[in-house]
Amino acid sequence: MLTLIARRLLTVIPLLLVASLIVYGLVELFPGNACTVKLQKHATQEKLDACMTAYDLDGPFPARYARFLGKAVQGDLGKSILQERRVSDLILDKLPATIELSLVALAIAFLFGTWIGTRSALKPGSWIDAIGQIVSTAGVSIPVFWLAMMVMSQFAGKDAWFRLGGWDATTLGPDVAYATRFYLFESLFRLEFDAFVMSIRYITLPALTLATIPLATITRMTRSSVLEEASKDYVTTARAKGLPEKLVIRRHVRRNAMIPVVTITGLQLGVLLSGAVLTETVFSWPGLGRAMISAADSRNYPVIMGCMLLFVCVFVLVNLLVDLLYLWIDPRMRVSGA
Amino acid sequence: MVLVGLVVLMAIAAPLAPFGPAAATDSLDDIDPPNHPTPPSSRLLLGSDKQGYDVFSRLLHGARATLLTGLAAIGLALLIGVPFGAVSGYAGGRVDNLFMRMVDVMLAFPSIVLAIAIAFVFSARNLTPIILAVAVVNIPTIARQVRASVLQAKTHEYVLAARAMGLGPGRILFRHVLPNCMAPIIVVATLGVGWAILSAAGLSFLGLGPPEDQAEWGVMLQAGLEFIGSGKHWILVPPGAAIAVTVLGFNLLGDGLRKALDPRAR
């Protein structure tokens, strides 16, 4: 098992290397650069050249990529050209908001998705099955950014309970200056009730909106998984033994049916990150997705690179984790999965 | 099917729209033009947008852009993904290994990150950047599907027979194996069109699409962004609903095709 994990981990490294090369190469092809933006009004050719050199934007590509990689491996992603802050600090500022948003959305989607999915599988043709059908088709058809805008329009207004726009230390309460910037989790952890409620008021709408994406897949998956499980021999046997229906469902069907659902939930995290870019833009959520877009707009290369690489790393690692989890749950995979 | 037909109809009907995709609905000489966007009226069925364009006409013209984007992107993805997956599946061994590693690399990106990176490389003067971006992102899914089908088909007797007849691998693959794998590919492609339209709209909403004067639903939504909470957010309904209906149409069509083409599901 350990060697297997090690082997999987090893395959990730070249993957990340190639991915970083692709990102660096693509970003390289973006026309224009942030030095022009920075020096906008007073640009002279010498100043531009100096800026290009200072941020290592000039010179042969392979050498620059090698330098970038060398530093990146040590955790140094360079400095933002416009904000002049370390990219790693910028990312640490923005990442918590994205993580909280994604996790809350995923939790909402998992709870509702499995509930609707199980119900509709057990009572095909009922109203809940109809809802399940609608949710699972609409979720993959409605543009999430449109949904976000409609939701915002509905809840915009001075007296609305839900708050629109991003949170920050100053909007949540007078003393909410958490260094971690995990406002929701940390306020709960510290039992600071007011700040926690305020965070909920901020995060609910974006999280609900974002949740519609994985909700569809999770509902679908749960339904078909429960259906498949329920038709298996051992369930029939259990029923034949005279076990009460509720117990059969809870003990056997649901537990076994959840394995693929958990997997798919994990894999949805990547899709969520994509949705987060759009949702964050509409809700002005202070997360990584929006930071990436605005950095790309101004060609702020170090920041774009940092954000994109982080997205790729998170995505690859989550997939790996799900993979390993699967191996652990289902021993049969250990042989063929290698 | 009906929904997709509706959108196609919209695209065909676009030249009949009362106004061009970006034509003023009032006089340009007016030094005090009306306060656009104006609400729906008998003259402008869905009202005007902030530029004074007719929303209804733009919606019709937008159907063309949307269909073009979705179909071209998937077409392009098929063009590359099908041979890629087919060769990989048929050749097996080292070629397969190499090809699949390439697919793995592409799948290591959250799709939108890769799409954004590709779209940013081009300046946004038309639909090309988003079509390319969405196409590239779709290649791995299609290649995998084709590979799986080819792998399955490879074991069939007619392939063995063809090989015994001394036909070359290229001929066998493209003349005999691939045509027999069409069904799942068509299903994946149809579902892919819906997905492509959705992500293309997202990209142009982020400002990576065509310039604002072009009638495209994502662009129309972006123009409406500033009206959230201003009491004029009805401007957001037509383009968003149009995207949702189109994507839903392709998804239902894809599901229908799957049921029709998959003998087991029948």
Next chain:
Amino acid sequence: MRLSIVLPLLLMLALGGCGGDEKGGGSDVDVSGLKPLPKITLSYGNNSRPYMPSPGDVAQQIKLMLQSLGFEVELAKQEWASYLNEVKNGKHQMALLGWSADYPDADNFLYVLLDKDNARVGSANNISFYRDEEVHGWLMQARTSHDQEARVELYHKVQQKVFDDCPMVPLVYTQKLIAFRKGYGPLTVEPMTHPILRLVTEPKDGTLTYLRGQDSVKLDPGDVSDGESSKVIEQVFDQLTRFKPGTNDVEPSLATSWTSSADHKTWTFQIREGVKFHDGSPVNGEAVVNAFERQRDPQHPHHFDDGAWEFWQGLFGFVAKVRIGAQPMEVVFELSQPAPPFFLAQLAQFSASIPSKKALDELGKKFRVNPVGSGAFTFVSWEDDTAITLARNEDYWDGAPVLKQVIFRIATNPTVRSQRLRDQQQADIIDNIDLETVDQLEADENVTVARMPGVNVGYLSMNNLKPPFDDKRVRQAVAWSLNKARIIKLAYRGLAKSATTPVPPTLRAHHKGIQDRTRDVEKAKALLREAGYAAK
């Protein structure tokens, strides 16, 4: 069965192929030997600027207006960085841009935007590439004359000539909108429209929270360029001179008096006695010399190597050396050429702020996050992307301010900023207001919206080096086709003034006598025909 499904699919594919067709063929062949109108590309950057909050909207209106002359116009939207790159290299045909002043003088508009010196491909600010010798002559004369009346006359000549030659079309002067809560104020701004918080008289001993869109980059006055940094720097630092509140006139600040030699090449400043920096060290000749020499001399220990120092060359490139004079409280500027007439105004803007030499010695590069000046407010703390806190300087030489504390906070979304001001959620004053929320704010009786005339201009540039805009008549035709009132209503929500010349009316040299061209399609077409083009 299968065929019935595949067929419609193929049909759709075919349809999609022809779905994106473009407009029909170009102009018809003309019998009179006139050339067909060429296709035009109008470029614009995708981000919001003070002089142009939504460039896409402006571009679309201009496209409509040009189309009515028969031009086929393609819009080319670009990300800001690549857009700047394109226009500064002269690759565009037509472009939308603008200018916000560094110092309140017509020179900063006319010389920068229209002189041939600034039309160098690669780093051009004169992106119309207008290279008129006569205009250049007048501008150079106005740069050296110290007779204000004569200068105004020269600038009037330049504006008239530029109006006739029409190398670009000035579109609008925008207003800067600042809103503040009842019980705060009054609001006074310096010429670059940053509020002067030491002049706020209410609430007494109160805390003012300034909610803005972005954090400052750094607070080292010699080495910043962004407005959010200079906004804070203005409160913490003093300069040798300052603007009389509410005017563009210069008055003494850290310098009490000054004299210049007859050739305007040597300037001597007397430094105010008894003023101390926030760290207790004295404001003296040494500190003032240090403030300028560190910007001028790349070898200076305080000329940090990672800085851009971009204001120096453009504003003070003519300064050869700054040294201490006969006494320790006397500073001498030696110039390589006669000082321009707006030299004292340049000394009043933020990049000429005087930092504490002691603090620079002790902090080195960390000075930029721990600024020490002699201004009305003392820097207290800076939490990245959250808040910058300033406290009243009790020993301020011009009397301690009324406000006890100032906190700069950030909310990136303009709608959220307006909302928070109205909800009284840690926001007493906001700027960069979303045009869509102005009405709501003005309707709120607890909020006052101040409209400050901005010292800026938004314009439509035509590349004078590229056909068809190398022909004056075509450029004039373009100007005749524009309906600026419509552009202002639809693309600026009415919050801008129609521009006639590149010089905004807040400046003395603004030429009031110019009668602007108002949309006249017939006149425009006649000009096009005169230029040899077949107008529609």
